[in-house]
Amino acid sequence: MVAHRFVSSLLEHAQDDGRPAPAVTVFGAEDRPAYDRVRLSSWFDDRDPAGLHLDPYPDGAVEVVAPATVASVDREAQTVTTADGAVRSYDTLVLATGSRPFVPPVEQHQAPGCFVYRTLDDVEAIAAYADGRATGVVVGGGLLGLEAAKALTSLGLQTSVVEFAPRLMPLQVDDGGAAALQARIAELGVNLLTGTRLDRVLVDDAGVACAVQAIRGEEAVTVEADIVVFAAGVRPEDSLARAAGLDVGERGGIVVDKLCRTSDERIYAIGECALAADGRVYGLVAPGYQMAEAAAAHIAAESEGRAFTGADTSTKLKLLGVEVASFGDAFGAAEGSMAATYSDSRRRVYRKLTIAPDGRLLGGILVGDAEDYGTLRALVGEQPPAAPEQLLLPAGAAGAVSIGPAGLPDAAVLCSCHNVTKGAICTAIHDLAEKSDAEVTPKQVGLCTKAGTGCGSCVTSIKSLIKSSGSGGSSGLCEHFTQSRSELYTIIRRDRITTFAELLAKHGAAAQAQGQRAVNDGCDICKPAVGSILASLGGLLAEAAGTGRKPHVLDGGQAALQDTNDHVLANLQRNGSYSVVPRIPGGEITPDKLIVIGEVARDFGLYTKITGGQRIDLFGAQMADLPKIWRRLVDAGFESGHAYGKALRTVKSCVGSTWCRYGVQDSVKMAIDLELRYRGLRAPHKIKMAVSGCARECAEAQSKDVGVIATERGWNLYVGGNGGARPRHADLLATDLDDDALIRTIDRFLALYIAEADRLERTATWVERYEGGLDRLRSVLIDDAEDRGADLEALIAAHIDAYTDEWRAVLDDPVKLARFATFVNAPDAPDPTVAFVPERGQIKPLLTLGRR
Amino acid sequence: METLDMPETSEITEALWTPVCKYTELEPGRGVAALVGGAPVALFRLGDGSLHAVGNLDPFSGASVISRGITGMRADGTATVASPMYKDVFDLATGVALDAPEVRLPVYAVRRHRGTVWVGPDVTSVSDKDAELLTMATSAV
Ligand SMILES: Cc1cc2nc3c(=O)[nH]c(=O)nc-3n(C[C@H](O)[C@H](O)[C@H](O)COP(=O)(O)OP(=O)(O)OC[C@H]3O[C@@H](n4cnc5c(N)ncnc54)[C@H](O)[C@@H]3O)c2cc1C
Ligand code: SF4
Numbered sequence: 001m002v003a004h005r006f007v008s009s010l011l012e013h014a015q016d017d018g019r020p021a022p023a024v025t026v027f028g029a030e031d032r033p034a035y036d037r038v039r040l041s042s043w044f045d046d047r048d049p050a051g052l053h054l055d056p057y058p059d060g061a062v063e064v065v066a067p068a069t070v071a072s073v074d075r076e077a078q079t080v081t082t083a084d085g086a087v088r089s090y091d092t093l094v095l096a097t098g099s100r101p102f103v104p105p106v107e108q109h110q111a112p113g114c115f116v117y118r119t120l121d122d123v124e125a126i127a128a129y130a131d132g133r134a135t136g137v138v139v140g141g142g143l144l145g146l147e148a149a150k151a152l153t154s155l156g157l158q159t160s161v162v163e164f165a166p167r168l169m170p171l172q173v174d175d176g177g178a179a180a181l182q183a184r185i186a187e188l189g190v191n192l193l194t195g196t197r198l199d200r201v202l203v204d205d206a207g208v209a210c211a212v213q214a215i216r217g218e219e220a221v222t223v224e225a226d227i228v229v230f231a232a233g234v235r236p237e238d239s240l241a242r243a244a245g246l247d248v249g250e251r252g253g254i255v256v257d258k259l260c261r262t263s264d265e266r267i268y269a270i271g272e273c274a275l276a277a278d279g280r281v282y283g284l285v286a287p288g289y290q291m292a293e294a295a296a297a298h299i300a301a302e303s304e305g306r307a308f309t310g311a312d313t314s315t316k317l318k319l320l321g322v323e324v325a326s327f328g329d330a331f332g333a334a335e336g337s338m339a340a341t342y343s344d345s346r347r348r349v350y351r352k353l354t355i356a357p358d359g360r361l362l363g364g365i366l367v368g369d370a371e372d373y374g375t376l377r378a379l380v381g382e383q384p385p386a387a388p389e390q391l392l393l394p395a396g397a398a399g400a401v402s403i404g405p406a407g408l409p410d411a412a413v414l415c416s417c418h419n420v421t422k423g424a425i426c427t428a429i430h431d432l433a434e435k436s437d438a439e440v441t442p443k444q445v446g447l448c449t450k451a452g453t454g455c456g457s458c459v460t461s462i463k464s465l466i467k468s469s470g471s472g473g474s475s476g477l478c479e480h481f482t483q484s485r486s487e488l489y490t491i492i493r494r495d496r497i498t499t500f501a502e503l504l505a506k507h508g509a510a511a512q513a514q515g516q517r518a519v520n521d522g523c524d525i526c527k528p529a530v531g532s533i534l535a536s537l538g539g540l541l542a543e544a545a546g547t548g549r550k551p552h553v554l555d556g557g558q559a560a561l562q563d564t565n566d567h568v569l570a571n572l573q574r575n576g577s578y579s580v581v582p583r584i585p586g587g588e589i590t591p592d593k594l595i596v597i598g599e600v601a602r603d604f605g606l607y608t609k610i611t612g613g614q615r616i617d618l619f620g621a622q623m624a625d626l627p628k629i630w631r632r633l634v635d636a637g638f639e640s641g642h643a644y645g646k647a648l649r650t651v652k653s654c655v656g657s658t659w660c661r662y663g664v665q666d667s668v669k670m671a672i673d674l675e676l677r678y679r680g681l682r683a684p685h686k687i688k689m690a691v692s693g694c695a696r697e698c699a700e701a702q703s704k705d706v707g708v709i710a711t712e713r714g715w716n717l718y719v720g721g722n723g724g725a726r727p728r729h730a731d732l733l734a735t736d737l738d739d740d741a742l743i744r745t746i747d748r749f750l751a752l753y754i755a756e757a758d759r760l761e762r763t764a765t766w767v768e769r770y771e772g773g774l775d776r777l778r779s780v781l782i783d784d785a786e787d788r789g790a791d792l793e794a795l796i797a798a799h800i801d802a803y804t805d806e807w808r809a810v811l812d813d814p815v816k817l818a819r820f821a822t823f824v825n826a827p828d829a830p831d832p833t834v835a836f837v838p839e840r841g842q843i844k845p846l847l848t849l850g851r852r
Numbered sequence: 853m854e855t856l857d858m859p860e861t862s863e864i865t866e867a868l869w870t871p872v873c874k875y876t877e878l879e880p881g882r883g884v885a886a887l888v889g890g891a892p893v894a895l896f897r898l899g900d901g902s903l904h905a906v907g908n909l910d911p912f913s914g915a916s917v918i919s920r921g922i923t924g925m926r927a928d929g930t931a932t933v934a935s936p937m938y939k940d941v942f943d944l945a946t947g948v949a950l951d952a953p954e955v956r957l958p959v960y961a962v963r964r965h966r967g968t969v970w971v972g973p974d975v976t977s978v979s980d981k982d983a984e985l986l987t988m989a990t991s992a993v
Contacts, residue, residue: 479927501899510927520899521881523924524934524941560881560923564936567920572936576915623920824873824884824895833892833909833916847914 001285002271003096004034004054006292011061013300021061022300025088027080028066030119038285041147043123044154052120073244075264092299095241095254095262095269096292099234099283104139107200113209114201114228117148130155130227137161137212137225139198140232141168146319148231149190153320160191160223162198162214172315172326173365176343180350180367184322196221201228236273236281249275258307260295268295278310286417287311293419312380312416314363316373322348323370328363328380329354337362342392347773351392359383374461375405378412378422405461415451415458425451425462429469440466477759478525482509485684485759489533496544499557500530524563529759531561532646535682536754539798550802552809553645553682554816565644568820569806570626571617575845577834578626579619580606581643582633583679586653586671586691587614596636604629607842613650613688615641620843622834624822630807639805642680646760648687651675652700656693656710663693665710670739671699674708677743678750680803681796684757684766687750702730705763706746711735715742719749719777720767728764731774734782744793748781751792869963869970878903878969883919883933888971893960894919895971896944898931904944905960905971906933911949913937918957947976 007024014021028034035052043049057064069083079089101116103109115126130136136152138145141163152159161168167178168185182192195216202211202222211224236253247255247263253275260268260276270291275281282288290308297306314327332339332354341352349368353376356362361379366372376391384391405414410423428448432440442462446453452462476482483491488503497503500522504510510519522530531553534541538550553562554569565571570578582597597616601608606629607619621629630640643649651674654660656667671691678687690701691708700723701707707718713736721730734745757766770777779785810816821827836843872886878897885908886893892908896919908918912935921933923944931944941950947957961972 519925519927519929521923521925521931523926523932524922524939527922527924556879559879563922564920567936572917572920574913574915574937576913576917576937818877819879819882819884822885823887823892824877825870826887829887831892831916833914 001034001037001054002098002288002292003028003094005289006094006096006270006296007057007062008055009293009296010300011058013296017301023063024061025063025065027068027070027082028064029069030121031067032120033064033066035120037118040117040120040123041151043120044127044151047127049120049124070240073240073267075244075267078266091266093267094295094299095267095273096271097237097240097273099272100237101230102233102235103230104198104232106198108203108209109201109230111201111203111207111209113226114230117144117151117229117231118234123151126151126227126229127155130157133226134158135160135224136227136229137223138229138231139212140230141165141192141194142171142231142233143169143315143317143319144233145231146185148229149185150320152227152229153188153190157227158189158191158224160193160225162196162212162223163192163194164197166195168192168194169324169326172330173324173367174331174352176341176352177324177326177350177365177367180343180345180348181319181322181324183345184348184368185320188320190320191223193221193223198232201225234272234283236275238273241267241269241273249279249281253281256291258294258309259298259304260291260308261298268299270295276308276310280310282311282313284311284313284315287313289417290419312377314377314416316366316370322368323366323373325366325370325373325377326364327373327377328361330363330365332362334362340388340392342389347775353388353392355388361388371460374414374458375408377416378405378408378414378461382409382412405464414461415449418450418453420449420451422465424449425465426469429466433469440469442466476509477529478523480504480508480510480519480522480526483507485529485533486756488530489537489755492530492533493537493540496541498534498541498545498551500527500534500561501557503530525759527561528563528566531558531563531566532682532684532759534558534561536799537795538682539800539802540795542802543798550804552804552806552813552816554806554810554819559816559819566646568623568626569640569644569810570621570623571644573619573845575834575847576831577619577845578621578623579617579643580621580626580629580633581611581615581617581641582638583641583675584615584650585675585679586651586668588653588668588672593636593638596633596638600629600632603632605836605843607844611643611650614652615643615650617643620836620845622822622831624820624827624830627811627817627820631811634805634808634811640680640807642806645680645682646685647680647682648675648678648689650688652688652690652704654691654693654698656691660693662696663710664712665693665715667691667693667699667708667710670708670710670715670742674706674743674746677800678746678796680806681750681754681799683750683754685760685762687753687763703727704730706730706749708742714738717742717745720763722762722764726764728768731767733774733778744789745781747796748789748792751795752780752788754795755792868973870972871968872971873969875964875967875969881923883921883923885916885919886971888960891958892916893971894921894933894957895962895969896923896933897969898923898944902931903962903964903969904931904933905962906942906944906947907958907960909957910935910937910940911955911957912940918942 011021034054070080071083072081079087081087101118136157136159138148138161141161149159149161168181196214199213199215201209204210209228211222213222238248238254241254242248254262254269254273256262256269256274258277260270262269271288294306294308297303316325336357337354339354343350351366353364354362361384408422412422414422428445429440432444442452442459445462452459535553542550570580601618609617611617651671653667653671657663687705689706690699690704692699692701693710701709702718703721703723707721707730709716715737717734718730719733722728753763822831835846837846870888880897880899883894883896886895893905894908896904908916910917917936920936924932932941934941942957947959949955958974959976961975963970
């Protein structure tokens with residue numbers, strides 16, 4: 001990594017000075033282009049090594065020889081020799097050989113099943129070996145070890161971490177921080193063995209690793225381990241330098257001066273292999289990059305301006321989903337320093353700041369809540385603008401002060417990987433905003449300044465600066481509205497606005513900015529979002545207007561706001577045909593109704609499939625046939641299932657106490673009650689629910705937006721769960737509720753979500769980012785601490801009063817019916833692009849070829 | 853009598869125009885599909901009363917769905933429609949896909965005469981010139 005930075009910097013120097021670039025040859029032992037080792041663990045997300053590659057060198061500028069291990073250096077002859085015997089001469093040699101993993105020399109440490117965690121080859125080998133295996137042990141509970149533990153858990157292994165020190169991350173956090181971290185990580189199912197020394201790896205008859213033996217206090221413990229990953233630290237890779245007779249430190253590392261020259265002035269050493277002028281070996285990328293810049297400046301321009309005299313070892317990481325940051329003098333080692341701490345053992349948050357006697361901020365440790373890391377780190381050495389106790393309080397707490405990067409001096413370094421100041425970032429944002437009308441993004445800022453392209457921990461600060469500069473990153477919905485969805489919701493409700501045109505005219509971006517050209521239409525982002533708000537509020541607005549009739553989503557002004565599926569109250573499929581899903585509340589259906597669905601499908605030639613939400617989907621309907629299909633269904637007592645809407649979808653249920661030997665409550669009845677209560681309720685995104693009749697959870701309620709699980713005494717309520725691409729376990733909001741309390745709490749939850757979430761934001765993300773967390777959510781929904789209960793319940797009550805079946809309403813209205821004609825001038829002509837071919841006894845779309 | 857300006861191309865004759873529907877049948881902002889000389893056409897009446905006709909086939913999906921898209925207007929006044937399939941946005945005046953300028957919908961002439969909407973010949977190549985002028989105009993700013 002550091003070598004890559006060095007070469008890039010050297011080429012830039014040559015370009016800036018208008019000189020031809022020097023001839024550069026890079027030897028790399030790994031059979032890969034340069035890649036981002038810091039993000040190694042993200043390989044497990046998509047298993048795509050290319051995602052980690054660093055920018056390739058400009059064409060022809062650099063000769064890369066890989067895989068090729070340099071075996072020796074002849075300083076006299078100024079040549080290097082590779083393992084396969086090739087010889088190359090140099091004027092200047094730069095060693096950036098990094099580190100090798102440290103493997104404690106215990107018995108059987110090389111048995112099959114033992115791995116290290118350093119390279120792409122390592123992670124690929126770990127993933128391949130883990131397939132079909134069940135348990136794993138990580139040796140080492142530092143940064144590397146916790147990343148490895150996360151990787152093993154994501155591979156489905158029951159994972160243990162063995163750490164010699166009495167706490168995790170001994171280098172970065174103190175006891176308090178480690179306690180918060182440990183509690184959180186233990187919750188995730190990782191078995192932590194701190195204060196435990198690895199004694200040996202145990203092997204089975206075939207000589208393959210099967211367990212480790214470790215010593216904890218006096219006793220020996222055995223932990224099963226089909227796979228053992230050593231992450232017990234690294235040692236500088238200085239063997240080439242040693243063999244060549246260069247000075248190396250007592251505990252390893254190639255001795256360099258502040259220009260990164262070794263004891264031979266034609267040879268430089270940078271990155272993790274170097275023992276810097278301040279006597280330290282840095283195992284982080286930011287100091288490595290600074291060494292690369294120092295060496296490049298000296299080699300290219302004989303400049304001593306970038307000398308490397310030492311660096312900050314601040315880090316911010318997300319380990320197993322827990323934010324951990326440590327910066328400056330984290331442990332308060334400086335003489336006379338004092339510390340202020342905040343800890344909340346229930347939320348598992350720990351925050352500490354160390355302060356000099358004169359009040360300057362020295363450093364700190366943040367676990368569980370490190371949102372303001374960028375700002376606090378940049379304040380190191382300064383007088384903070386507020387009392388340390390106030391800075392420690394979590395955002396949202398009474399008395400908390402959040403300074404944010406906008407309050408920092410221009411000279412404050414925000415991106416420590418690339419040494420970029422706040423001032424430089426603000427200038428770049430300003431310039432970018434001048435150049436184009438489009439929103440400035442952190443990515444563009446990164447391209448101009450490199451800020452945020454290293455470890456990425458300052459991206460939050462960059463976003464916040466963009467936002468405060470007014471150059472985008474705003475929460476505005478789209479170019480037509482500077483307000484967020486939630487702000488628009490408040491405006492519409494307050495001013496009782498009933499049409500998109502009125503909202504755009506009074507509150508649109510063009511209306512606010514005087515003298516702009518009249519933009520009298522929205523777009524495919526704001527129109528459906530506003531359409532959805534108008535639909536959510538339909539009942540309330542009708543009540544307020546005294547009309548009592550809730551507008552239909554396909555009424556005049558609203559019809560043009562409806563996106564893809566809502567546009568025709570059915571789900572658009574890839575060939576332009578639609579699928580139809582009648583509501584089957586709770587998944588309960590009579591044989592007669594099942595027969596009707598079968599007959600309709602047969603008569604209209606539809607493909608049928610059972611959905612995951614316990615209902616039946618009928619595919620392949622032409623738009624013009626939709627009303628005819630609905631007619632048959634409605635006559636048989638069905639209604640719209642809203643499969644097309646950002647609305648309540650289904651309430652899935654198990655059979656519960658009525659049939660099941662284990663059931664403790666009637667889950668089917670509760671599911672039907674809930675589904676009929678919330679049917680048709682439009683929301684920022686779709687809402688799925690489920691009810692299980694006992695703790696065995698056969699309805700999988702914990703993966704739903706709202707999950708209800710029966711207990712002996714009532715119901716447990718879970719919220720914010722999700723399946724799909726980003727699965728999330730729902731949070732337990734309340735326990736043992738009776739029927740009334742359950743329904744009241746769900747009413748409030750849904751109404752609050754509708755009022756406050758962003759456009760297309762599922763409850764999972766909304767709950768996750770809810771200011772004040774689950775505790776505040778509980779206090780709002782259950783204790784009614786903010787006095788919003790009645791207001792929230794009113795929305796749902798008005799919705800229930802005004803509910804009508806959307807399909808039936810179309811059938812009763814000739815104007816709406818006319819919109820389903822295939823062609824306005826040939827209503828009955830079939831759409832020639834919609835055609836089908838048989839497959840497994842049903843139909844499938846005959847695909848018309850598009851570019852996607 | 854209201855008419856929209858017609859391009860002065862010699863091939864255009866009355867015979868090339870098809871009456872499609874009543875103007876009042878069109879819901880502002882909500883398109884309809886029409887069959888014009890066997891080709892599916894998406895027809896829009898926008899909030900400001902203007903009429904637009906483009907091909908109904910979405911080139912990205914191959915499905916005949918453009919008329920079911922959401923119309924919009926960009927800050928520079930460009931009237932647009934977003935395909936409901938993969939949400940690609942097209943310029944209603946030129947048919948060009950905003951994010952993939954090499955892809956475009958055919959554009960048809962359209963006019964309103966005595967309460968009836970008529971769709972005329974394919975004027976894509978003419979609208980191309982408009983588009984060139986448009987880009988020249990905006991880049992000159
Ligand atoms: C899983 C993981 C997570 C990390 N997370 C962070 C983090 O969050 N923040 C942070 O700051 N740092 C992190 N680090 C550390 C960071 O990756 C290193 O500080 C950085 O990679 C050091 O760069 P380098 O160029 O000095 O060494 P390396 O990236 O190791 O590069 C050295 C290269 O030299 C090659 N080489 C060695 N000897 C020879 C030879 N004789 N001939 C040819 N080639 C040779 C090696 O094969 C290697 O490819 C992490 C490291 C790991 C493994
Ligand atoms: S969740 Fe309980 S009640 Fe429901 S089916 Fe499963 S075991 Fe039976």
